[in-house]
């Protein structure tokens with residue numbers, strides 16, 4: 001019997017939270033997965049350690065001075081390592097002839113060009129960076145269809161929907177229901193939210209993630225971004241995309257079919273499950289983490305998400321209804337607002353205020369090209385930064 005070839009993986013964002021979980025999945029399946037390239041922004045020391053551990057021959061470093069520092073310390077990398085620099089370096093890694101699948105887990109929208117490069121090279125794309133689809137989903141999905149590549153969602157909710165929806169006609173789907181943990185403030189009284197600090201927001205009850213997504217979980221912008229991502233990935237109308245609070249993060253999402261049947265995907269709250277599903281797809285194998293133990297007592301609770309308590313969720317719904325470039329404006333303004341909150345320049349409740357103000361100012365156009373999307377993204381960041389500086 002022939003041994004199946006290993007899938008060769010490029011991992012962009014290798015030093016982050018998703019990157020770390022991905023490395024655990026790859027380490028658990030040395031017979032099925034091989035890491036052929038990694039990249040990050042500045043943390044070249046950690047990249048060197050990963051390259052040593054997994055014998056990775058190609059390493060991308062976005063930041064120029066970190067790249068130069070790494071070049072001066074080539075001894076830290078395995079012998080013969082090739083270093084790549086900047087966004088062009090990430091694009092080159094995404095197109096390596098020896099790669100089968102690229103996992104994009106770079107925070108924010110920086111991964112857009114490498115994601116498009118992956119698709120253009122005809123490789124499967126495992127996508128963790130939800131911001132990419134919110135910014136340019138129409139173009140990314142069209143390219144993926146044109147090149148007939150698989151776009152495999154890594155976000156746990158979309159991966160869950162993907163698993164529930166597979167084999168069913170889109171016309172049979174009534175709605176998708178994304179679950180939300182509720183983030184750090186789900187049990188805080190409303191009046192305390194005004195005083196919430198970055199340290200408070202970064203204390204997520206269920207997940208250990210990077211700072212941007214952890215703050216997004218606290219505002220529920222994360223769920224807003226995910227509703228937009230779901231609409232784009234699964235070709236749904238805004239009214240078919242819903243969110244429900246589920247504090248245990250065990251049900252990762254549900255799909256309701258037209259006959260009223262609900263299918264859900266359950267597993268413990270660890271990103272190794274969706275990452276493994278995406279990397280090995282369509283194969284299945286024992287996971288890097290233990291599955292749910294149904295003999296242990298646990299409960300599953302669901303409660304409605306209240307848009308009045310979570311203005312970022314209300315705004316997400318509004319931008320989905322507005323369509324065109326509104327989600328891209330929401331995303332860019334949110335990135336500026338979250339960075340300002342983390343730097344303690346604005347309070348927690350200043351995040352939705354800045355996003356709403358920006359949405360009311362930047363005209364919602366209908367970009368005809370990727371260049372127009374990127375120009376809108378830049379303009380939105382300029383406007384939001386100006387509001388920030390004139391507060």
Ligand SMILES: NC(=O)c1ccc[n+]([C@@H]2O[C@H](COP(=O)([O-])OP(=O)(O)OC[C@H]3O[C@@H](n4cnc5c(N)ncnc54)[C@H](OP(=O)(O)O)[C@@H]3O)[C@@H](O)[C@H]2O)c1
Pocket residue numbers: 012013014015016017018019039040041042043044062063105106107108110128129130131154155156207208209210211212213271
């Ligand atoms: N964490 C989760 O559980 C989770 C779940 C679902 C979706 N996601 C999505 O996955 C993405 C990554 O999230 P995360 O939590 O893993 O973030 P994170 O822990 O902050 O890690 C971000 C990673 O991106 C790298 N990076 C940042 N800017 C870069 C650039 N310009 N060029 C190349 N690499 C760059 C960082 O490198 P340095 O270390 O050098 O800065 C790091 O490896 C986000 O879009 C998030 O929404 C995350």
